[in-house]
Amino acid sequence: MEKLVRKAHQNDLTDIAEIHHKSFIRQADSKQWIASTLAAYPRFFVT
Numbered sequence: 881m882e883k884l885v886r887k888a889h890q891n892d893l894t895d896i897a898e899i900h901h902k903s904f905i906r907q908a909d910s911k912q913w914i915a916s917t918l919a920a921y922p923r924f925f926v927t
Contacts, residue, residue, distance in 0.1 A: 888918055 888896060893915060901910040917923075 887921075890918070893918065 893911065896918075897911040897914045900907075900914055904910070907913065
């Protein structure tokens with residue numbers, strides 16, 4: 881079975897930013913937003 885969810889990598893940035901831009905039309909700078917979010921991983925750590 882193919883994985884449907886996986887950890888994002890830097891080479892995914894452009895594709896994720898495109899999805900973000902289409903989903904949140906009024907939010908500017910999708911690529912910067914996604915890069916910041918990706919760099920902040922993990923934001924939450926639950927044990």
